[in-house]
Amino acid sequence: MNYSQTSNSDVQQRIITLEKExxxxxxxxxxSGYLDLSDDDVTYFDPSLERRLDGLNNLKKYYEPxxxxxxxxxxxxxxxxxxxxxxxxxxxxxxxxxxxxxxSKWNCTEVYRLNENGEWKIVQTHWSNLIKx
Amino acid sequence: MNYSQTSNSDVQQRIITLEKExxxxxxxxxxSGYLDLSDDDVTYFDPSLERRLDGLNNLKKYYEPxxxxxxxxxxxxxxxxxxxxxxxxxxxxxxxxxxxxxxSKWNCTEVYRLNENGEWKIVQTHWSNLIKx
Numbered sequence: 001m002n003y004s005q006t007s008n009s010d011v012q013q014r015i016i017t018l019e020k021e022x023x024x025x026x027x028x029x030x031x032s033g034y035l036d037l038s039d040d041d042v043t044y045f046d047p048s049l050e051r052r053l054d055g056l057n058n059l060k061k062y063y064e065p066x067x068x069x070x071x072x073x074x075x076x077x078x079x080x081x082x083x084x085x086x087x088x089x090x091x092x093x094x095x096x097x098x099x100x101x102x103x104s105k106w107n108c109t110e111v112y113r114l115n116e117n118g119e120w121k122i123v124q125t126h127w128s129n130l131i132k133x
Numbered sequence: 134m135n136y137s138q139t140s141n142s143d144v145q146q147r148i149i150t151l152e153k154e155x156x157x158x159x160x161x162x163x164x165s166g167y168l169d170l171s172d173d174d175v176t177y178f179d180p181s182l183e184r185r186l187d188g189l190n191n192l193k194k195y196y197e198p199x200x201x202x203x204x205x206x207x208x209x210x211x212x213x214x215x216x217x218x219x220x221x222x223x224x225x226x227x228x229x230x231x232x233x234x235x236x237s238k239w240n241c242t243e244v245y246r247l248n249e250n251g252e253w254k255i256v257q258t259h260w261s262n263l264i265k266x
Binding site: 109 | 183185214242
């Protein structure tokens with residue numbers, strides 16, 4: 001078995017579609033897409049957290065005050081890439097989010113795991129920003 | 134099969150040990166530990182790169198001028214956690230790196246994949262910094 005061949009375009013496309021659906025809700029102030037897509041044992045990093053956040057319940061509490069706050073007018077998911085095995089896959093991409101004329105540039109890693117119902121769920125999210133020189 | 138049970142402490146411990154060995158070389162200015170541990174199709178994010186870096190050859194070129202530049206006197210790998218399936222595992226941790234009295238705080242995601250020789254190799258690295266408020 002050649003593990004480097006286990007990526008297949010169906011899984012890749014399915015995962016990119018799941019991510020875009022969640023992201024588009026997020027861009028309209030609705031974190032429910034990401035919360036529904038994340039598994040109970042999800043771990044989470046973003047640039048404003050001093051420590052990794054662990055678990056879906058903590059992620060729900062963290063996102064609660066953000067509801068309705070995000071208004072992204074346009075986004076570009078740049079060069080999404082999925083590396084997959086049978087039960088786990090990692091999606092990476094650069095993201096440009098536009099709020100009025102301002103662009104925010106993000107790095108994103110999403111690790112998905114296949115659950116017993118055949119659903120891909122996020123078990124690790126890592127958002128980060130470029131440091132301006 | 135309960136996928137949430139596929140993490141086992143042997144795999145967790147092996148991956149944390151591999152990461153620490155590479156990190157300790159890095160802390161002494163030697164990127165070879167991470168380069169040896171990364172697979173050919175590795176993808177890489179850090180806060181100074183405008184775009185995701187793809188492929189081991191590009192990572193080697195990127196690290197080349199850093200050789201001998203890093204001198205970390207002390208580090209703390211905080212709360213490392215491994216979520217594993219049979220062929221892929223994700224390690225996350227917070228890292229405090231001390232250079233003299235200054236501490237740098239990092240978020241780290243490392244996705245490992247089991248290759249056909251039974252070796253765990255990194256296929257995705259994501260380093261990021263906390264944004265100071």
